[in-house]
Amino acid sequence: MIAVCARCEDFERTIRLMNDLALYAVLPGADAEFTDTAAYALAASLPFDAPPVIGDGPDEPGAG
Known part of the structure; x- marks a missing residue:
């Protein structure tokens, strides 16, 4: 994925x-407290309105 703006x-x-x-969380010996804390922090930093995704796929489900 190539980002087109700072946001x-x-x-x-x-x-x-x-x-x-998520990959770290399933490793043996992963720190569950760290994983939980970091997951909530990362999720909270996401905007409510996600930027548009630009890709090579079809514009509509089932198209193409």
């Missing part, structure tokens, strides 16, 4: 951090 870059970075956190 989009922040959103993309936060989503990537959440993905990394």
